[in-house]
Amino acid sequence: MADSLPTEFDVIIIGTGLPESILAAACSRSGQRVLHLDSRSYYGGNWASFNFSGLLSWLKEYQQKSDVAEESTASWQGLIHETEEAITLRKTDETIQHTEVFCYANQDMDDKIEETDALQKNPSSLTSSTLTKPLDSACLSEETHSYVTSYEMPAKDIPKNDGEISLEVSGVEGTLAEEKYCGDETCRHTVSGGDTDENKPIEEDNTDQLKRNRITYSQIVKESRRFNIDLVSKLLYSQGLLIDLLIKSNVSRYAEFKNVTRILAFREGKVEQVPCSRADVFNSKELTMVEKRILMKFLTFCLDYEQHPDQYQAFMQCSFSEYLKTKKLTPNLQHFVLHSIAMTESSCTTIDGLKATKNFLQCLGRFGNTPFLFPLYGQGEIPQCFCRMCAVFGGIYCLRHKVQCLVVDKESGRCKAIIDHLGQRINAKYFIVEDSYLSEKTCSNIQYKQISRAVLITDQSILKTDSDQQISILIVPPADSGTCAVRVTELCSSTMTCMKDTYLVHLTCSSSKTAREDLESVVKKLFTPYTEAAINEEELTKPRLLWALYFNMRDSSGVSRSSYNGLPSNVYVCSGPDCGLGNEHAVKQAETLFREIFPSEEFCPPPPNPEDIIFDGDDKQPEVSGTNNIIMAKLDSSEGSKNLESPGKHLEN
Amino acid sequence: MQAAHKEHLYKLLVIGDLGVGKTSIIKRYVHQNFSSHYRATIGVDFALKVLHWDPETVVRLQLWDIAGQERFGNMTRVYYREAMGAFIVFDVTRPATFEAVTKWKNDLDSKLSLPNGKPVSVVLLANKCDQGKDVLTNNGLKMDQFCKEHGFVGWFETSAKENINIDEASRCLVKHILANECDLMESIEPDVVKPHLTSPKIVSCSSCAKSYRPQFWRATVLEGQRLPCYFLLGFGHGL
Numbered sequence: 086m087a088d089s090l091p092t093e094f095d096v097i098i099i100g101t102g103l104p105e106s107i108l109a110a111a112c113s114r115s116g117q118r119v120l121h122l123d124s125r126s127y128y129g130g131n132w133a134s135f136n137f138s139g140l141l142s143w144l145k146e147y148q149q150k151s152d153v154a155e156e157s158t159a160s161w162q163g164l165i166h167e168t169e170e171a172i173t174l175r176k177t178d179e180t181i182q183h184t185e186v187f188c189y190a191n192q193d194m195d196d197k198i199e200e201t202d203a204l205q206k207n208p209s210s211l212t213s214s215t216l217t218k219p220l221d222s223a224c225l226s227e228e229t230h231s232y233v234t235s236y237e238m239p240a241k242d243i244p245k246n247d248g249e250i251s252l253e254v255s256g257v258e259g260t261l262a263e264e265k266y267c268g269d270e271t272c273r274h275t276v277s278g279g280d281t282d283e284n285k286p287i288e289e290d291n292t293d294q295l296k297r298n299r300i301t302y303s304q305i306v307k308e309s310r311r312f313n314i315d316l317v318s319k320l321l322y323s324q325g326l327l328i329d330l331l332i333k334s335n336v337s338r339y340a341e342f343k344n345v346t347r348i349l350a351f352r353e354g355k356v357e358q359v360p361c362s363r364a365d366v367f368n369s370k371e372l373t374m375v376e377k378r379i380l381m382k383f384l385t386f387c388l389d390y391e392q393h394p395d396q397y398q399a400f401m402q403c404s405f406s407e408y409l410k411t412k413k414l415t416p417n418l419q420h421f422v423l424h425s426i427a428m429t430e431s432s433c434t435t436i437d438g439l440k441a442t443k444n445f446l447q448c449l450g451r452f453g454n455t456p457f458l459f460p461l462y463g464q465g466e467i468p469q470c471f472c473r474m475c476a477v478f479g480g481i482y483c484l485r486h487k488v489q490c491l492v493v494d495k496e497s498g499r500c501k502a503i504i505d506h507l508g509q510r511i512n513a514k515y516f517i518v519e520d521s522y523l524s525e526k527t528c529s530n531i532q533y534k535q536i537s538r539a540v541l542i543t544d545q546s547i548l549k550t551d552s553d554q555q556i557s558i559l560i561v562p563p564a565d566s567g568t569c570a571v572r573v574t575e576l577c578s579s580t581m582t583c584m585k586d587t588y589l590v591h592l593t594c595s596s597s598k599t600a601r602e603d604l605e606s607v608v609k610k611l612f613t614p615y616t617e618a619a620i621n622e623e624e625l626t627k628p629r630l631l632w633a634l635y636f637n638m639r640d641s642s643g644v645s646r647s648s649y650n651g652l653p654s655n656v657y658v659c660s661g662p663d664c665g666l667g668n669e670h671a672v673k674q675a676e677t678l679f680r681e682i683f684p685s686e687e688f689c690p691p692p693p694n695p696e697d698i699i700f701d702g703d704d705k706q707p708e709v710s711g712t713n714n715i716i717m718a719k720l721d722s723s724e725g726s727k728n729l730e731s732p733g734k735h736l737e738n
Numbered sequence: 739m740q741a742a743h744k745e746h747l748y749k750l751l752v753i754g755d756l757g758v759g760k761t762s763i764i765k766r767y768v769h770q771n772f773s774s775h776y777r778a779t780i781g782v783d784f785a786l787k788v789l790h791w792d793p794e795t796v797v798r799l800q801l802w803d804i805a806g807q808e809r810f811g812n813m814t815r816v817y818y819r820e821a822m823g824a825f826i827v828f829d830v831t832r833p834a835t836f837e838a839v840t841k842w843k844n845d846l847d848s849k850l851s852l853p854n855g856k857p858v859s860v861v862l863l864a865n866k867c868d869q870g871k872d873v874l875t876n877n878g879l880k881m882d883q884f885c886k887e888h889g890f891v892g893w894f895e896t897s898a899k900e901n902i903n904i905d906e907a908s909r910c911l912v913k914h915i916l917a918n919e920c921d922l923m924e925s926i927e928p929d930v931v932k933p934h935l936t937s938p939k940i941v942s943c944s945s946c947a948k949s950y951r952p953q954f955w956r957a958t959v960l961e962g963q964r965l966p967c968y969f970l971l972g973f974g975h976g977l
C-alpha cells in the first residue's frame with residue numbers, strides 16, 4: 086500500500102506523544118506539509134495505551150531492547166556532505182525502568198485459554214525486565230545499567246537469560262502473592278503475603294463461600310481487548326486547556342468522555358467520598374450541619390477569593406495547610422480541601438492553594454458533578470485524535486520509522502534534513518523532536534525527574550456503592566514528609582479500559598525511589614492480594630489485586646530548551662508526559678512552540694465547515710423522544726455536500 | 739419525524755490503495771457527481787448519506803474516507819473505532835491494488851471487531867469496471883470463492899464514473915449490518931460526554947435502545963458559553 090515517501094516537507098515531527106500530535110495537527114491545519122514519524126509500532130509514545138496483550142508485549146520490548154545488540158541499519162555517514170554535520174539520535178528508548186509484574190489471579194490451566202488477540206500467542210509472557218539503574222532518592226542519575234527481571238509466578242524451569250516462563254509448566258497453582266527478583270544469575274525470592282507458603286496446596290479450591298467474582302488470569306488474557314491500559318494516568322479538567330483545545334479545533338469529534346463520578350479521600354485507614362458540589366455537601370452523611378455550613382462558606386469564598394484580599398493577605402507567607410487551620414475548618418474538612426479539592430502538597434502556598442481550589446470549583450458542573458473527564462478507551466486516544474486531524478489535512482504518518490540523524494548545514498547552523506533507517510534523506514524547514522529521541526550526548530547536562538507508576542487490575546471498587554460503574558480519583562497524602570502524595574485513579578469497565586467485573590487502578594507519584602518502593606505501601610493499604618484460600622472478614626472488605634505492574638517513567642517536562650547541547654535553532658523539543666493530573670503542560674508546550682515557529686498563524690482554528698450533521702432545532706421544540714431526553718439529528722444535505730468539498734478547496738488555493 | 743421511525747447511524751470505512759477510487763465512490767454515492775480530475779484526499783473526514791431503508795427505517799451512513807495516514811499503513815484507532823462495516827476497494831485495471839486487498843482485510847480484522855467479537859461486515863468493490871479491463875473479475879466464480887475465503891459478505895463490480903452498482907453494494911452492506919445488529923444487544927453507555935464546537939448537539943436516537951453507542955452522545959456544551967458553576971447553582975444571595 087505504500088509508495089515511496091516524499092522527500093520534501095515543511096515540518097518533520099519525531100514522536101507521536103500528545104504535544105507532538107497537537108503540533109502536527111496545528112501545522113497541518115495551517116497548510117504545512119507535515120511528516121509525522123514514530124520509531125515504535127504504535128501511536129503515542131509514552132502517552133500510549135495498550136490492551137492487555139499489548140501491554141505485555143510492551144514490557145517485553147523493554148526487556149529485549151536491553152538484550153538485543155544494535156540493529157544493522159543503512160549507514161548514513163556516507164550521506165553527509167562536507168558542508169554538513171550530523172546530530173545522531175538515540176537508538177533505543179531509555180525512558181522506562183524498573184518494570185515489575187505480579188500476577189495474583191489464579192493461573193489455573195484447566196480453563197482453556199482461547200486467545201482472541203493476535204498480538205500475542207503465548208499468554209505467559211508475563212515476564213519483564215528493564216534497563217535499570219540504582220535510583221537513590223537523592224540523585225536519579227542516568228548512567229549505570231544493571232538488569233532486573235522480576236518473575237511473578239513460580240515456574241519449574243526458568244530459562245537462563247531471556248526470563249520467559251511458559252505457562253505450559255503444569256501444576257502451577259496457588260500463586261499467592263509471590264515476588265521474585267533476579268539480579269544477574271541469582272534469584273531472590275520473597276513472599277509478600279506474610280507467612281504464606283508458596284507451595285501450600287490450595288484449600289478448598291471450589292469454595293463458593295466467597296461469592297465474589299473470581300477472575301482468572303486466563304480470563305484476563307482472553308478479554309485482553311477489553312483493556313486499554315494507559316502508560317500515563319491523567320484526567321481532563323472540564324474547563325482545562327485540553328478540553329478547550331479539543332472543542333476549539335473540533336478534534337473533539339473523535340473523542341468521547343465520561344465524567345469522573347467521585348472524589349475520594351483516604352483518612353485514618355478509610356476511604357470516603359468527598360462532597361464537592363453543593364448537593365454533595367447537603368447530602369453528605371459524614372459532615373455535621375455545622376461542618377456543612379463552614380465548608381460551603383469557605384468554598385464560596387474561594388470562588389472569588391481575589392475579591393477578598395483581607396481574608397488571606399496576612400497568610401501569604403504560610404502554607405495552605407496552615408492557612409486552612411485558621412479558617413475554623415475541622416481537621417476532616419482541612420483534609421478534604423487540601424488533598425481532595427485543591428489536590429496540592431501540604432507545603433504549597435496559601436495563594437497556590439486558593440488558586441487550585443478555585444480552579445477545581447470552576448470546573449465543577451461543566452459536564453457533571455466533578456471537575457474531571459476521562460476519555461473513553463483511555464488517555465492514549467487523545468494523541469491519536471490529533472493525529473487523525475493532521476492526516477485529514479494531508480499529514481503523512483509513518484510508524485516503525487527510525488531516524489538516524491539530523492543533518493545540519495555547517496554554514497547556516499540550521500538543520501535541513503533527517504536521514505532515516507533506510508538511509509533516505511528527507512528535507513524540511515522545521516524539526517520537532519520528542520526528548521526521548523535525543524542522544525545522551527545531546528542530553529548530557531540534564532538531570533531528569535522520574536514518575537513512579539503502578540497499574541493494577543482489581544476485582545472490586547475501593548469504595549463500594551450501589552453502582553459498580555464509578556470513576557474515582559483519590560489522593561493519598563504522603564505518609565512522611567520526605568515523600569509525595571500518591572494519586573489513585575480507579576476506572577470501571579464502562580470507561581472501555583477494563584473487562585467486566587474488574588477495575589483498572591492507576592497510581593502515580595513523582596519518584597523518590599523505584600515505582601514499587603514508592604507505591605507498594607499505598608497498594609497494600611487499599612488492596613489485598615487475590616487468594617483462593619479463605620480469608621478473614623477484614624481482608625474481605627478490601628478489593629483484591631488480580632494483577633499488578635510497576636514501572637518508572639522519565640519526566641522530561643521540566644527541562645529547558647537551553648539545556649540541550651548543540652541543537653540548531655530550527656529544531657524544537659517536546660517533552661514526554663509530566664507527573665501532573667491534567668494535560669495543561671502538553672497543551673501549553675505545543676501552543677508555545679507553534680507560535681514560535683509560525684508567529685502569524687492561528688493555533689488550531691476550527692475546521693472550515695461545521696459538521697455534516699446539523700439539527701432541526703428551528704421549527705420544533707427539542708423533541709423529547711421516548712424515554713430519552715434527546716434531540717434527533719437531521720441531515721441537511723446541502724450542508725453535507727458543501728462539507729465534502731470545501732475543506733479541500735480551502736487548502737487547494 | 740414520526741415517532742414510529744427507527745433510526746440507525748452507522749460508521750462505514752472506505753479502504754483501499756492509493757487512487758483506487760475511494761473518494762470518487764463516496765462522492766458519487768453521496769453527492770451524485772464524479773470528477774476525472776485526481777487529487778489526493780485532503781481535509782475530508784467523513785460524508786453523510788441518508789437512506790430511507792423502508793417506511794419505518796431511516797439509516798444514516800457516515801462514510802469515513804482514509805486520510806494521508808493510510809498510505810504507509812498506519813491508521814489510528816480513532817479511524818477504526820466503532821465502525822460497523824467497511825468497503826474495501828481495488829482498481830480492476832491495476833492488479834497490485836487487488837493484491838493489497840487481503841492486507842487491508844487482515845489489518846481491519848486485527849484492529850476492529852464488533853462488540854460481540856465477530857468481525858465487521860465488509861464488501862469488496864472492484865472499481866473502474868467501466869474501463870473494460872477487468873481481467874481479474876471476469877471470473878465471477880473465482881471472486882465468490884475469494885470472498886468466502888477471506889470473509890467478505892459480498893463483492894460488486896462498480897464504477898464511480900458510470901454510477902454502476904454503488905447503491906447495490908451499499909444496500910448489501912447495510913443489510914448485513916442490520917441483520918447483525920440484532921445480536922448486538924450490548925449495553926449502551928449512558929452518560930457519555932461529547933464536547934462540541936457548535937450548537938447544543940444533544941444527539942441521540944429514540945428507537946435504538948439496542949443500537950449503537952455513538953448515537954448516545956449526551957451532554958455537549960457550546961464554546962464560550964460556559965455553564966454557570968454548578969457549585970453556585972441555587973445560590974441567590976448571601977455567602
Ligand SMILES: Cc1cc2nc3c(=O)[nH]c(=O)nc-3n(C[C@H](O)[C@H](O)[C@H](O)COP(=O)(O)OP(=O)(O)OC[C@H]3O[C@@H](n4cnc5c(N)ncnc54)[C@H](O)[C@@H]3O)c2cc1C
Nearest residue numbers: 363364366367368377378379381971972973974975976977
Ligand atoms: C450547605 C449549605 C448550602 C447552602 N445553599 C444555599 C443556596 O443554595 N441558596 C442560598 O440562597 N443560600 C444557601 N445557603 C446559605 C444559607 O441558606 C444562608 O446561610 C441562609 O441565608 C441562612 O438561613 P438559615 O439560617 O435558615 O439557614 P439553615 O436553616 O441552616 O438552612 C440552610 C438552607 O439551605 C436549605 N437546604 C437544605 N438542604 C438543601 C438542599 N439539599 N438543597 C437546597 N437547599 C437546601 C434549607 O432549606 C435552608 O434554606 C447554604 C448554606 C449551607 C450551609
Ligand SMILES: Nc1nc2c(ncn2[C@@H]2O[C@H](COP(=O)(O)OP(=O)(O)OP(=O)(O)O)[C@@H](O)[C@H]2O)c(=O)[nH]1
Nearest residue numbers: 756757758759760761762774776779866897898899
Ligand atoms: N474510469 C474510472 N475512473 C475512476 C473511477 N473511480 C475513480 N476514478 C478515477 O481514479 C482516480 C482516483 O480516484 P480517487 O477517488 O481520488 O481515489 P482515492 O482512492 O480516493 O485516492 P486517494 O485518496 O489518493 O487514496 C481519479 O482520477 C478518478 O477520476 C471509475 O469508476 N472509473
Ligand SMILES: [Mg+2]
Nearest residue numbers: 760761778779
Ligand atoms: Mg481519496
